[in-house]
Amino acid sequence: MLAIQNLSIRIPDENSGRLLLDHVGFDIQKEEIFSLVGGSGSGKTTIGLAVLRLLSEALKMESGVIKFEGQDLLGFSKERMRALRGKEIGMVFQEPLHAFNPLFRVGAQIDEVLRFHTALSRKDRQERVIDLLRQVGIPDALRVECLYPHQLSGGMRQRAMIAQAIAASPKLLIADEPTSNLDVTLQAKIMDLFRKLKSELKISILLITHDLGLVKHLADKIAVLYEGKIVESGKIQEVMEHPKNDFTKLLLRTIT
């Protein structure tokens, strides 16, 4: 589904610069939850942004291939990329308050995705927005649709953003620290929702997080990122039970 090979990205400066990502590669299969785990500054977010080609122009991509369903994303034109974002690959960001536009109602912002990517009529779109909000576990969707982002609680906002990300039925969802600002009770509920997205909507998920505990019972595979390098990867159970890398062991110790 998604294949990343040999991806290296550098921040240039007067000297040689600093490598943000150092020959990173992994594959995500269909209907798989793939977790990318590492500390802050390890380059996790950069990978997510690179897939969507949303990286800052200042960064230099030195090498690498990013393939989505066999097509080379790096060769896509800007227009083709725009058509792909949201339609084929959805994204959920860490801070939903910043990701939403504060001036528009939540429903309208979900509708925007539908307007751009689908040919549904106005009435159908309206129904679909309500449907999406219910799907992510917002019971009073009719009310929530008419609220502004700041009127929602953190957990609700994160759900609304997931609803927006899956609006155009993408095949892959990139979730970058989707629950880091939420309390554990809500985190558990969001993880439950991800499980549902995978089993019912057959969406593959790239879950980016610093918290191993979060992915322990959820992900199929894991890659551990340390200072821009993948230091360990494999089936989640295998890595959790027999970690080989010292950094993985350190991460594991934080969740006991």
Next chain:
Amino acid sequence: MLLELKDVRKCFPGKRRLFHPIREDVRAVDDVSLQVREGENLGLVGESGCGKTTLARLILKLTPMDSGAIIFEGRDISSLGQNKMRPIRRNLQMVFQDPYSSLDPRFTVRGILQEAQDILRQDSSKGKEAQRVELLKAVGLEEDALNRFPHEFSGGERQRIAIARALVFNPRLLILDEAVSSLDVLVQQQIIDLLGDLQKRFHTTYLFISHNLRIARKISSRVAVMFKGKIVETAPTEELFRHPVHPYTRALLSAAMDYQVASANDDMTLERGLSLVEKGPGHFVYC
């Protein structure tokens, strides 16, 4: 007993609704009784909105309470005015959740620590500079940090600065309100290790507030679980983990340990009017 709360209550006025003659108030803290002994670390755990932070603010008298009593160092501080509270707050410090908004961006670290030192009105300026350097070293920062501004530091480093500021007073009780929640897991561990080291050195008692039982476990000898303004269970930490009794404690445990939703019904309700009953040695359950 270092700190004792007796039936502390705080209500916030609820929203007025059309055609509803009675306004329903939010009971943020509902008749909470709690004791913190010298030298023990009490973890206060509950989901967001359960009243943890309000309780902390009531203890510091940053928010006035409706009824009840707060006894600190054997003295009833519930009726003290702001002026009389000031000397008491030296022994009762707080580290806030968000290290990005709790440090004044216009002050250097030297200024931040100095402001706290000035409240103590103590000896020479030489001694003060030495104390600042010593405190920074104690929290694992270098001396040159003194001349830098908060924005030059990472979240974890800022939290270290906030801890250093609280330690200026050498307080007997330090309230840590979600002090590590916004940090990444590795930095969380570092700060928790630091708090352990500091305790050996300064003999401060911690009231550790968190939404995450797994983190609270690392630092607390006893845990109190709060739900909708009520304490629903308190027990020594390991006892609580081995034998959680209240359904809400169980839900919190499975969320914190495995990120699993414990029960099918999302919204657990709380029966009012029950009381804490001792189920085992030091193990109290609201039932």
